[in-house]
Amino acid sequence: xxxxxxxxxxxxxxxxxxxxxxxxxxxxxxxxxxxxxxxxxxxxxxxxxxxxxxxxxxxxxxxxxxxxxxxxxxxxxxxxxxxxxxxxxxxxxxxxxxxxxxxxxxxxxxxxxxxxxxxxxxxxxxxxxxxxxxxxxxxxxxxxxxxxxxxxxxxxxxxxxxxxxxxxxxxxxxxxxxxxxxxxxxxxxxxxxxxxxxxxxxxxxxxxxxxxxxxxxxxxxxxxxxxxxxxxxxxxxxxxxxx
Amino acid sequence: xxxxxxxxxxxxxxxxxxxxxxxxxxxxxxxxxxxxxxxxxxxxxxxxxxxxxxxxxxxxxxxxxxxxxxxxxxxxxxxxxxxxxxxxxxxxxxxxxxxxxxxxxxxxxxxxxxxxxxxxxxxxxxxxxxxxxxxxxxxxxxxxxxxxxxxxxxxxxxxxxxxxxxxxxxxxxxxxxxxxxxxxxxxxxxxxxxxxxxxxxxxxxxxxxxxxxxxx
Numbered sequence: 001x002x003x004x005x006x007x008x009x010x011x012x013x014x015x016x017x018x019x020x021x022x023x024x025x026x027x028x029x030x031x032x033x034x035x036x037x038x039x040x041x042x043x044x045x046x047x048x049x050x051x052x053x054x055x056x057x058x059x060x061x062x063x064x065x066x067x068x069x070x071x072x073x074x075x076x077x078x079x080x081x082x083x084x085x086x087x088x089x090x091x092x093x094x095x096x097x098x099x100x101x102x103x104x105x106x107x108x109x110x111x112x113x114x115x116x117x118x119x120x121x122x123x124x125x126x127x128x129x130x131x132x133x134x135x136x137x138x139x140x141x142x143x144x145x146x147x148x149x150x151x152x153x154x155x156x157x158x159x160x161x162x163x164x165x166x167x168x169x170x171x172x173x174x175x176x177x178x179x180x181x182x183x184x185x186x187x188x189x190x191x192x193x194x195x196x197x198x199x200x201x202x203x204x205x206x207x208x209x210x211x212x213x214x215x216x217x218x219x220x221x222x223x224x225x226x227x228x229x230x231x232x233x234x235x236x237x238x239x240x241x242x243x
Numbered sequence: 244x245x246x247x248x249x250x251x252x253x254x255x256x257x258x259x260x261x262x263x264x265x266x267x268x269x270x271x272x273x274x275x276x277x278x279x280x281x282x283x284x285x286x287x288x289x290x291x292x293x294x295x296x297x298x299x300x301x302x303x304x305x306x307x308x309x310x311x312x313x314x315x316x317x318x319x320x321x322x323x324x325x326x327x328x329x330x331x332x333x334x335x336x337x338x339x340x341x342x343x344x345x346x347x348x349x350x351x352x353x354x355x356x357x358x359x360x361x362x363x364x365x366x367x368x369x370x371x372x373x374x375x376x377x378x379x380x381x382x383x384x385x386x387x388x389x390x391x392x393x394x395x396x397x398x399x400x401x402x403x404x405x406x407x408x409x410x411x412x413x414x415x416x417x418x419x420x421x422x423x424x425x426x427x428x429x430x431x432x433x434x435x436x437x438x439x440x441x442x443x444x445x446x447x448x449x450x451x452x453x454x455x456x457x458x459x
Binding site: 056057059060061062064065066068069072073076077151154155156157158159162169172173176182183186187189190193194197198 | 244304307308309310311312313315316319320323401402404405407408415419422428429432433435436439440443444447
């Protein structure tokens with residue numbers, strides 16, 4: 001146990017990278033989810049089908065397969081090497097964003113039709129309608145599945161070490177290879193991920209509470225507030241899995 | 244770099260071997276997950292807090308940590324205690340246990356969706372608890388659990404790719420090895436991706452159709 005203290009700073013360096021990749025991945029994923037989820041509710045068939053194809057493509061294979069492809073194959077096609085960090089964030093954002101897009105689509109479709117009818121009656125442009133009428137009302141519904149998706153992204157980020165991003169798991173394997181330490185290193189690593197997952201869960205719940213809209217309604221619909229017990233990491237099934 | 248078809252045909256048998264192992268591992272791990280998941284779901288509903296709370300804590304912990312670290316943990320830590328298990332067994336066990344924790348959630352939701360009246364009716368008929376579970380509650384709840392369980396099965400199939408990290412020659416590992424030795428990763432990695440997609444996408448379509456016809 002003594003030597004694990006010696007390697008703790010290295011693991012914390014890795015943890016910083018894990019957190020950075022996760023936060024940037026969540027930002028990318030949020031954009032991907034919003035764009036794809038909105039596109040999947042579009043009227044134009046081409047837009048809808050393109051978005052669906054992208055989503056199905058990213059949901060059909062795992063992060064590690066996509067990451068290897070982006071890191072090893074894409075450069076041979078385009079001719080320029082991608083930085084490992086860029087590849088990692090892009091793949092995580094696209095993959096988890098595709099899952100979360102299902103939540104965006106569901107939430108948008110859950111906004112009562114009268115709202116968009118009213119906005120049309122008020123002569124709002126489609127963009128304004130989406131931005132200031134539909135999305136603000138859909139947002140509270142998206143938060144719980146977004147929280148799940150964020151934790152999934154954190155966990156998925158553990159594979160970025162395989163394309164040479166120096167995250168927590170990468171350093172854990174390095175320390176193990178160098179020192180032969182196993183139980184200490186991997187236990188600390190697991191606990192680190194778990195703590196970050198708890199923080200993420202708490203942040204998303206706080207974010208959900210901070211949203212201005214539909215709180216009254218949510219209070220009136222207890223099933224929307226129902227939360228699993230204890231630490232509440234699991235908000236149900238994976239965001240966007242077939243429903 | 245352009246696509247080389249003769250090379251593609253050359254590596255296809257290797258990749259198919261990897262695909263076969265992937266399917267085997269998925270099937271075995273799914274069996275582990277389906278059985279253990281029900282155990283966790285029942286323990287998590289136990290009357291005794293001493294059983295219920297630790298079960299839930301373990302469920303949260305396993306679900307809150309990355310699969311790949313769990314794989315490393317089991318693969319490297321167990322031998323220190325004299326338990327040497329093969330990469331294949333490690334893969335099946337870790338994948339099975341990891342997804343059993345998710346399956347537990349699916350079972351739990353299914354059990355909670357069984358109407359109260361069913362419990363009360365079983366009680367009124369003087370059925371023993373074991374009898375009630377076996378022939379009233381579980382048959383109704385498992386039906387409801389099938390859609391989420393199905394999506395976990397598909398997720399598990401895709402995640403077997405991670406077992407390349409402990410040297411198990413699953414599909415992704417075969418693609419990587421073949422590609423690295425011949426300095427051409429375009430064909431093997433692309434082909435492997437398509438093989439994953441070719442099974443997972445139709446499966447998710449089937450699952451969605453099943454849900455539509457059998458949904459509540």
